[in-house]
Amino acid sequence: MDIKNLTIKSLADGFKAKEFSALEVAQEFFKEIDVHDKEIGAYLSLTKDEAFLEAGRADAVRAEGGEVLPLAGVPLAIKDNMLVKGYPATAASHMLEHYTAAYDATVITKLKTEHAVFLGKTNLDEFAMGSSTENSAFHVTKNPHDTSRVAGGSSGGSAAAVAAGLAVAGLGSDTGGSIRQPAALCGVVGMKPTYGAVSRFGLIAMASSLDQIGPFTKTVEDARILFNAIRGKDVHDATTTNFNDAKSDIKKLTIGIPKEYFVEGIDPAVAKGVDEAVQKLKKLGFSFKEISLPHTKYALSVYYIIMPAEVSTNLARFDGIRYARDVKDVKNLKEVYIKNRAHGFGPETRRRVLLGTFVLSSGYYDAYYAKAQKVRRLIKEDFDNAFKEVDVILSPVTPTPAFKIGEKTADPLSMYLSDIFTIPANLAGIPAISIPVKKYTVGSGELPIGFQLMGKHFHEADLFGIGELYEKE
Amino acid sequence: MISKSEVKHLAELVRIELTDDEEEHLAHDLGKILDHFAELKEVDTESVAPLTGGALVMNALRDDAEASGRVENDAAVESFPDKAGNLLKVPPVFS
Numbered sequence: 001m002d003i004k005n006l007t008i009k010s011l012a013d014g015f016k017a018k019e020f021s022a023l024e025v026a027q028e029f030f031k032e033i034d035v036h037d038k039e040i041g042a043y044l045s046l047t048k049d050e051a052f053l054e055a056g057r058a059d060a061v062r063a064e065g066g067e068v069l070p071l072a073g074v075p076l077a078i079k080d081n082m083l084v085k086g087y088p089a090t091a092a093s094h095m096l097e098h099y100t101a102a103y104d105a106t107v108i109t110k111l112k113t114e115h116a117v118f119l120g121k122t123n124l125d126e127f128a129m130g131s132s133t134e135n136s137a138f139h140v141t142k143n144p145h146d147t148s149r150v151a152g153g154s155s156g157g158s159a160a161a162v163a164a165g166l167a168v169a170g171l172g173s174d175t176g177g178s179i180r181q182p183a184a185l186c187g188v189v190g191m192k193p194t195y196g197a198v199s200r201f202g203l204i205a206m207a208s209s210l211d212q213i214g215p216f217t218k219t220v221e222d223a224r225i226l227f228n229a230i231r232g233k234d235v236h237d238a239t240t241t242n243f244n245d246a247k248s249d250i251k252k253l254t255i256g257i258p259k260e261y262f263v264e265g266i267d268p269a270v271a272k273g274v275d276e277a278v279q280k281l282k283k284l285g286f287s288f289k290e291i292s293l294p295h296t297k298y299a300l301s302v303y304y305i306i307m308p309a310e311v312s313t314n315l316a317r318f319d320g321i322r323y324a325r326d327v328k329d330v331k332n333l334k335e336v337y338i339k340n341r342a343h344g345f346g347p348e349t350r351r352r353v354l355l356g357t358f359v360l361s362s363g364y365y366d367a368y369y370a371k372a373q374k375v376r377r378l379i380k381e382d383f384d385n386a387f388k389e390v391d392v393i394l395s396p397v398t399p400t401p402a403f404k405i406g407e408k409t410a411d412p413l414s415m416y417l418s419d420i421f422t423i424p425a426n427l428a429g430i431p432a433i434s435i436p437v438k439k440y441t442v443g444s445g446e447l448p449i450g451f452q453l454m455g456k457h458f459h460e461a462d463l464f465g466i467g468e469l470y471e472k473e
Numbered sequence: 474m475i476s477k478s479e480v481k482h483l484a485e486l487v488r489i490e491l492t493d494d495e496e497e498h499l500a501h502d503l504g505k506i507l508d509h510f511a512e513l514k515e516v517d518t519e520s521v522a523p524l525t526g527g528a529l530v531m532n533a534l535r536d537d538a539e540a541s542g543r544v545e546n547d548a549a550v551e552s553f554p555d556k557a558g559n560l561l562k563v564p565p566v567f568s
Contacts, residue, residue, distance in 0.1 A: 103547040209526025238533035325554035332568035342490035373523030429528035
């Protein structure tokens, strides 16, 4: 078993050929995690009992000749802001350090029906707020390609786990790039679905109008499989819907290049990598067209107003009353709030809760929050107009390859800038995927570069279609 | 720009106890971030309606029937940090 290079697809072939059982595969992965995760720090906790239970079920279904679903026996890494009943869901915060999930997130329920195997819960920036996993209350996740560098964030744990071969695939959540940015920095595929494609029930909410759960995989083909397993309407999330895949003639799709995304400040290595991807797609026969998304430069400001506003509201529920209470010896209720929130929330979380409360407060609401919502519409309309001319938009994912641990922690604004190319897709609600420019092998010393494809609402199939042709070439 | 006393007031509103040092730092960080937002003033939004998000602009309706609670009561009670019977226990509102 070549554990490092296993994909959902190759695993399914191996199961079919009886090369190994799901139980054996799960055991191998736990051995691998035991040896290598000390160095990487991808996982916060392991879910061994659950893993062996589902692996056993996957093997039983196969032995009985029942219908074997695509993810049966596939070892997955789950970001620790999604609930798996009976296990911790810390959101990498001291606030939830001793919390045990009381129910399964909808994505987890769906994967359990397929008998997918959850290996463990992965590290993130506290409450998914950050771009480097350095804001985790517990430890920093390191980039498997260079352990002096960040894995990206906020879903750095899931990205690193897949890149290092400590899971076959994984789930993350993406509010402003938290799947695509770490995927690019770790050299794996990461995808943010259309807003409403995947249920957010059981995801610890960060910014409800932006959050989406999506897959981390080694190939685009795998991303499609995992996405198809978790998508669909859910009665517990009113924004979800069922939809039929777009039936585009993939080879005839036109790819747009937004001139505003190719500006000063992009690292030469990123520019070169993205150009390599463009040349390869041209060779595959795709036609390109330059387009303009004129309000791109305002996306960062819009995002850093709307997101903290929603964060300050969503995080009000962590009051030291319902989920966990760490501070004892308090006199009254107000003290419970004040002490628990001071003890439970880290620096970045405090910053955003305060910022969000500020932009929502009377006297500032119109200047900041209302203004940002209006510019958000203009950003979305930029995409609407562009999609009249082209079918898919290609851009860099991040301005730089993985940066050094500690390099950006002192200046929040410089950290925020690492999301500049990923934020617009969340504001517009469109699907977007980060694909490695080429196959990056851990140990080669090369830092991965990704490119991003953004599509029309509910046109995930266009992105997968182009991506699959790209990776086969 | 944001003053230290404004930070103090915000901290009171969000129920987070801050040290003097933290208030200082946050005033500096938030000030820098708010300065960056000034660029939005350039954008003409006179006739633009706010966008609150979402990819689908339609109502999500369900049948007018009794909906069953999803989380078993026991599991929810189990996750309370402090309880009396099956009730969530909190310290007194007034001391």
